[in-house]
Amino acid sequence: MSETNLYPGLNLGSGHGEAHDQAETTVFGFWVFVMSDLFIFGILFASYASYLDPIGMAGGPGPQTLFDIKSVAIQTAFLLVGGVAYGGVSIGTKYEHGRTVVIASLLLCAALGAGFLFFEVKDFITQAGKGGVPQASGWLSAYWALVGLHGVHVFSGILWISAMIAQIAVRGLDDVVKVRLSMLGVFWHFLDLIWVGIFSFVFLVPLA
Amino acid sequence: MNEATSPIFGNLNWQVTPYTDLLRDVNSSTIVGAGAASVLVLGTIAGVALLTYMRWWGPLYRNWLTSPDAKKIGIMYIALALIMLARGIIEGFVMRTHQATALGTLAQQESGLVAPDHFAQLFSTHGTIMIFFVAMPLLIGLINFVLPQQLGARDMAFPVVNQVSLGLTTVGAALVMISLLIGKFGTGGWTMYPPYTGIEYSPGEGVDYWLWAILISGIGSTLTGMNFAVTIFKERAPGMHFMRMPLFCWTSLCVAIMMIYAMPALTVSSAMLALDRYAGFHFFTNEAGGNMMNYANIFWMFGHPEVYILILPAFGVFSEISSTYSGKRLYGYTSLVIASMSIAVISFTVWLHHFFTMGQSAGVNIAFGIATMIIGIPTGVKIYDWMATMWRGRVRITAPIVYLTGFFLLFVIGGLSGIILANPSIDYQVHNSTFLVAHFHNVIIPGVLYGMLAGIHYWFPKAFGFRLDEAWGRRTAFLFVGGFVFTFLPLYVLGLMGMPRRSPTFQNPDFMPWMYIAGFGAVLMLCALTSLFWTFWTSYRNRLALAVPGGDPWNGSTLEWSTPAPAPEWTFPRIPHVQARHDWGETKRSNDPWRAPKQYCDIEMPSNTPHGLLIAGASFCFAFAMVWHIWWLAILSFLAVPGLIALRGMMIIEPKIIKAAEVEEADCRFRQQVANLSAVTRADEETSRNRGVPDVSEFAG
Numbered sequence: 014m015s016e017t018n019l020y021p022g023l024n025l026g027s028g029h030g031e032a033h034d035q036a037e038t039t040v041f042g043f044w045v046f047v048m049s050d051l052f053i054f055g056i057l058f059a060s061y062a063s064y065l066d067p068i069g070m071a072g073g074p075g076p077q078t079l080f081d082i083k084s085v086a087i088q089t090a091f092l093l094v095g096g097v098a099y100g101g102v103s104i105g106t107k108y109e110h111g112r113t114v115v116i117a118s119l120l121l122c123a124a125l126g127a128g129f130l131f132f133e134v135k136d137f138i139t140q141a142g143k144g145g146v147p148q149a150s151g152w153l154s155a156y157w158a159l160v161g162l163h164g165v166h167v168f169s170g171i172l173w174i175s176a177m178i179a180q181i182a183v184r185g186l187d188d189v190v191k192v193r194l195s196m197l198g199v200f201w202h203f204l205d206l207i208w209v210g211i212f213s214f215v216f217l218v219p220l221a
Numbered sequence: 222m223n224e225a226t227s228p229i230f231g232n233l234n235w236q237v238t239p240y241t242d243l244l245r246d247v248n249s250s251t252i253v254g255a256g257a258a259s260v261l262v263l264g265t266i267a268g269v270a271l272l273t274y275m276r277w278w279g280p281l282y283r284n285w286l287t288s289p290d291a292k293k294i295g296i297m298y299i300a301l302a303l304i305m306l307a308r309g310i311i312e313g314f315v316m317r318t319h320q321a322t323a324l325g326t327l328a329q330q331e332s333g334l335v336a337p338d339h340f341a342q343l344f345s346t347h348g349t350i351m352i353f354f355v356a357m358p359l360l361i362g363l364i365n366f367v368l369p370q371q372l373g374a375r376d377m378a379f380p381v382v383n384q385v386s387l388g389l390t391t392v393g394a395a396l397v398m399i400s401l402l403i404g405k406f407g408t409g410g411w412t413m414y415p416p417y418t419g420i421e422y423s424p425g426e427g428v429d430y431w432l433w434a435i436l437i438s439g440i441g442s443t444l445t446g447m448n449f450a451v452t453i454f455k456e457r458a459p460g461m462h463f464m465r466m467p468l469f470c471w472t473s474l475c476v477a478i479m480m481i482y483a484m485p486a487l488t489v490s491s492a493m494l495a496l497d498r499y500a501g502f503h504f505f506t507n508e509a510g511g512n513m514m515n516y517a518n519i520f521w522m523f524g525h526p527e528v529y530i531l532i533l534p535a536f537g538v539f540s541e542i543s544s545t546y547s548g549k550r551l552y553g554y555t556s557l558v559i560a561s562m563s564i565a566v567i568s569f570t571v572w573l574h575h576f577f578t579m580g581q582s583a584g585v586n587i588a589f590g591i592a593t594m595i596i597g598i599p600t601g602v603k604i605y606d607w608m609a610t611m612w613r614g615r616v617r618i619t620a621p622i623v624y625l626t627g628f629f630l631l632f633v634i635g636g637l638s639g640i641i642l643a644n645p646s647i648d649y650q651v652h653n654s655t656f657l658v659a660h661f662h663n664v665i666i667p668g669v670l671y672g673m674l675a676g677i678h679y680w681f682p683k684a685f686g687f688r689l690d691e692a693w694g695r696r697t698a699f700l701f702v703g704g705f706v707f708t709f710l711p712l713y714v715l716g717l718m719g720m721p722r723r724s725p726t727f728q729n730p731d732f733m734p735w736m737y738i739a740g741f742g743a744v745l746m747l748c749a750l751t752s753l754f755w756t757f758w759t760s761y762r763n764r765l766a767l768a769v770p771g772g773d774p775w776n777g778s779t780l781e782w783s784t785p786a787p788a789p790e791w792t793f794p795r796i797p798h799v800q801a802r803h804d805w806g807e808t809k810r811s812n813d814p815w816r817a818p819k820q821y822c823d824i825e826m827p828s829n830t831p832h833g834l835l836i837a838g839a840s841f842c843f844a845f846a847m848v849w850h851i852w853w854l855a856i857l858s859f860l861a862v863p864g865l866i867a868l869r870g871m872m873i874i875e876p877k878i879i880k881a882a883e884v885e886e887a888d889c890r891f892r893q894q895v896a897n898l899s900a901v902t903r904a905d906e907e908t909s910r911n912r913g914v915p916d917v918s919e920f921a922g
Contacts, residue, residue, distance in 0.1 A: 038378050042451040045481060049443055052485040056519055060493075060504070063515060071503070071510030147502050151510030154502035158493065169863075176867045183871060193870070 020044060022199060023103045025191060032188035036195050043196040047203050054207050057159040058214060064152040065219060073150035076219035079140045085216050088132045089208065092167070095125030096205040103198050106191055112181050115194070119181075122201065123174045126167050133164050160215060163207050170204060173197055231851035232426065237404045250336040253315060258402040287829040289380030290790055291365045294387050296684055298362025299677065303754075305354040305394055310750045312347040316340065317708065317743035321736045325726045337725035341408035342427070344723050346397060348411025349431060352527070353438055354394040356665070359673040360534040361390070361445050364473045367680055368449065370781035370788065371467045373458025373797045378451040379444075380827040386441040386448065388837025393438030396844055400430045404848070407431045410723060412520055413494070415505035415513045420498045426848050428498065433844035435491050439484050446480025449473055458780075460799035464558070467779045468551060471558050472537030475565035476530050482569065483526035490519040499847075514579055521572035529568040531665065533561060535672020536603055539628065542621040542679050543607040545775050547614025548903060550803065550922055553606040560599035560606075567596045577645045578652055586645035593643035597636055604629065615903060620694030621675035627702035628667045635663030638713065656716025662709045671701065674753070681760075682774050682913065686787040687767040691907045693756040700749035707742025711735040771895050771913025776903060778806030778922020783814070785891045786913055791824045791879055794888040806922030814917060815895045817888060821881040828877040835865050 019037040021044065027033055063069070101118030104110070137157075140146075147157035177197060180190050226232055235241070239254035272278050285293055319340055323333030331337060365383065369376055377383045400406040407427035409418040418428045453474045457466070466474075494516065496502040503509040505516045544551040551557070573581070573589040608629065616622060638660040642648050651657065674697070682688045712720075715735050720727060760767055772786040783805045784792055795818040801807040808814045842858035845851075900916040901908075915921065 038451060038455045041455060042378060042447055045447045045450055046444075049447065049481045049485050052482055053489055056486055056489045056522070060489075060515060060519070063512065064510060069510040069512070071508075073509070147496075147500065149503075149509070151503045151506075151512060154493075154496065154504050154511075158496060158502070158504075172863065172867075176870055179867075180870055184873060187873075189873075 022195075022202075023107065025107055025195065029107075029188075029191060032191040035188060036192045039192050040195045040199065043199055047199055050203070051207075054159070054162070054210070057155070057162065058210060061152075061155040061159050061215060064150075064155040066152075069150065069152040069155070071150040071152075073153060074140075074143055074145045075152075076216075078143060079145040080216055080220055081136060081139070082216060082220060084132050084136050085212060088129050088136075089212050091125050091129040091132065092208050093205055095122050095129065096202055098122045098125055099198055099201045102194055106186065106194050109186075112186055115186065116178055116181055119174050119178050123171050123178075126171045126174070130164060130167055130171075133160070133167075137161075156215065160211060163204065163211055166204055166207070170197075170201055173200070226850050228853070229851070231846070231849040233403070233849045233851070237426075238402055248336075249334050250339045253335055254339060261398060261401045282831075283829070286834050287831050289376070289384050289827040289830065289833075291369050291377045291380065291383060292684065292788060292790075292792070294383050295362040295364070295366030297387055298358040298365060298390070301391055301394055302355050302358035302362060302673075305350050305358070305397075307750060307754075308398070309347055309350045309355055310746055312343050312350070313708075314743045314747050316343050316347065317736075317740045319343075319725070320727075321733075321740035323726050324730060324733055324736075325728050327728055330726055330728065332726065335725075338408060340725040341410075341723070342406045345408055345410050345413075345431070346400070346406050349406075349434070350394075350397055351665075352411060352531070353435065354390070354397060356531045356669050356673075357438075357442060358390055358394075359677075360476065360531065360669070361386075361442070363538070363673060363676050363680070364449060364469075364476065364534060366684060367469060367676075367781060368452060368473050369456070370683070370784070370792055371470050371779050372453065372456060373461055373780050373793065373799060374452060374456040375792050375796070375824070376827065377448050378456050379448050381830060381832055382444050383448055384830070384833030385836050386445040386833075388833040389441030389444075389840060390438045392837050392841045392844060393434040393441070395841060396430055396434040396437075396848070399845070400427075404430070412524070414520075415494055415497065415516050416507050416511070418494065419506055420501075421506070428494075429848040432491050432495050432498070433847055436488060436495070437840050437844055439488050439491070442480055443484040443488070446477045446484065449477035450481060453477065458797050458799050460797075460804075462799075464555070465799060465802045465804070467537075468540035468554070468557055468561075469534070469537035469779075472533040472540075472561050475533050475561050479526045479530050479533075479565055479568065483523045483530065486519050486523035487527075490516055490523070493519070514576070517576050517579065518572070521575045522569075524575065525572040526565075526568045528661075528665070529564055531669045532672075533564065535628075535669050535676075536561065538621075538672045538676035538679065539603075539607055539625055540610075541777075541779070542675055543610045543625060544922055545679070545777050546619055546622050547611045547616045548776070548920055549610055549614040550778075550806075551606075552609035552612075553602075554802070556602055557606050560602045563599040564596060567592060567599070571596060574643055574645075574648070577648045583645070590643050590645050590648075594640055597640055597643075600636060604633065617903060617906060618695070619691060619907070620678045620689070620698050623695050623698035623702070624671040624675035624678075627698065627705075628671045631667035631702070631705060632664060635660060635667065638663060651716055653722055654716035655712040655720045655722050658722045659709045659712035659716060662705070662712075666701070666705045666709070671698075674698070674701070679775070680781075682769045682786045683772070683781055683784075683788055684786075685764075686770065686785075687760060687764040688769055688774055688911070689756055690760045690763065690767070693752060693759055697749055697752040697756050700745055700752050704742050704745035704749050707745055708739050709742070711739045711742070715739075766909045769911060769913030770891075771898050771915075772891075773805075773915050774911050774913045775906065776809075776915035776919060776921045778803035778809075780805055783808070785894075789887055791826060791884060794818055794821060794884050803922035806920075809915075809917040809921055815892055817892050821885040821888070823881050824879040824884060825876040826879060828875065830869075830874070832865065832869055836862060839865065 020041045025033045025036055098118055098121045102115055105114040105118055145153055147154045177194060184190055239258045243251040243255040285297060319334040325332040404426040407413055407418060409428060413428055413431050417423060453470060493504040497504050497506060503511040505511050505513040540551055540557060571589055571593045574593045577586050642660055678689050678694050715732055720732055769786050772784050773782040780797060839858045839861035843855055846854035846858060895914055898912040898914045900914045901911045902916045903919055905911060
């Protein structure tokens, strides 16, 4: 690993002095934490697969009745564009484009994340209306738990973004804030990664 | 549970304490229950009174509860573990007493000290406590205390996260404790298998106590694992290459990696069970497509790595003490490193042996059976390495060496019975019998408990500045060895005779002699526990005679022995530059090991914060409210956690700066003291001449 690339992903770079050094430990630690989180999702994916059969569905509504692939595609677009938008935060911080750029990019991410959540919650409500509540079958329990947990992560991401906007507004882009923005970046892209898995295995596989 | 849930108090009412049961029906079982609750209440009152009378609240808060210092956090973990150990051993004693009196007849099946439901609570809390609130805090505490010192670091990578982890573990322990007084604990064993623990068969608060204790302390352990891993990867002193790390650091690294990967599985299985119970999900129910075997699978994906999480730090301790107390270099360092890592990796591939009888194909069982036998190989390598380390060494029979010898003799028996159980066709015969109970106690007690107690004895002077009394230390060790032998070896026989585990009653009189022997063993275990606490007390009283201000009472070879005892807050006046694997040993072989650094600098340490305490408080309120369905409190305290984190995020936190002059003054005083103390040879190690300055002409590491 080169001297200026202390952890996987876009590093702040040695121009940032103290913050760059701090990021080595802190962001690396966050990577480890995310790895642990990934394991949680991994087990939920495996559970989902194990309930995805007639026994697990227990005569309840199945994927064909419940999934609206168009809405899922819209959610995917929102979330992935949200991931791209975070590039504005990372680059704006690294190349010192000023706090307005960073805050604007953060707001864009939050808005796209909220758009994702809007369509996801709408889907959940529609599905519940069709009898697809988590209490209906083991498969639906697994579906709600996995997709719901991802949704909770996105919601936490939006809360974290709001907290960071408040921190930038009050403290400015100091070293600590820059390191935290790097961690938030890892988290925000992690949500995209999980979503790619959900889109493929939760939605596409049973519909195929 | 019959009354409607109150909006303010949830399901809480005056009927939930064991005193109600006692008033309803006085018998030995309700007396034991009320007695246990009274011990908790009186103990708490006595603790509060003592703190108030001695005016210790302020120092406790300032120096301990708000301290982010890994050494202090480690000591607090171990204190928590010892309190829980006392309860766990007493529960074991009550269970053995019960079974010694539980012989029933076919006409009158129930007999014995406690009622069947009470017995089920006992084995459930005993297992939960011993695994999650004794073994885990012991090893996490020991690693917290030792790891940064051995790596040449001043603290963990994330001191405040460390504090939060301690807080969350304590919350879990507190929930299990409070279930003595308020309500009942679950009866599903420490694994809490559904569907029995689902809402249909286990309504009420019992399983919920377990769930929240496990979920909250599990998050703490995950964070701990991350903290250890990052500390080892990023905070090593310059020159401390991986292959120069002491073995204890290596096993800590294995533990950290396993915690990062294994704890999430426990979080998932518990969260799923919680969803089943609270929200009517169907993960593990009998109907609507639930599959309870998924629980067993996910639980043991955590559970099996967990047993190696427990044992590996003990292996680390044994590596340190076998070398130090033999005055020899550790034999086969590289093979021990490879063996530890192999164990860590293979431990993720054996979980299915916990349910060979589930009904999967023979081929699957064989694959996991073979994996299970393979994991015995690296463990065997280690045992040979330690024996080779001691071979022709100048072995001193100190308390840790008694533990180590007991471990050699007993752990091998436990390991062999594990290999027997790894054979699926034998497992079909003896599964769910006390043979299994004997097996896992046979690895966990000689492995984890002896290892941790040996470690506590070994590093105690570094924490408090005085040695533990050797005579009492040895007596404790012998009592734990004897207690184990008498309590658990009979259970092998009973298991082969057909005694099921967790059984509150039996009707076969042939069991009785073995039950009495096991009961006698339980008495020895109680004596061992008493002797353990007496060792601390009597050593405290003789602390002047046992003081080792020189800081190196055992002529050790790793970095932590180069500092004063007790180690100062900043541990090292200057971060050491490591030159060799046994750096402190090498330094002692060169000239003037205690020479002062050329210059001193200001030291940045994390400043004290009540953050961990506040998060723990909010988590406790949340968990308690969830157990008792007090929804308003649950919502408020749940929101408090992100609120606290966000609030801390807004604050600009300055580190505590320790001035170079202060460090220099303390360090010079230490070096002066070492120069004035007379060196002690190993032969006099146990005498009061041992002031912590070893005779450097004797070989160390």
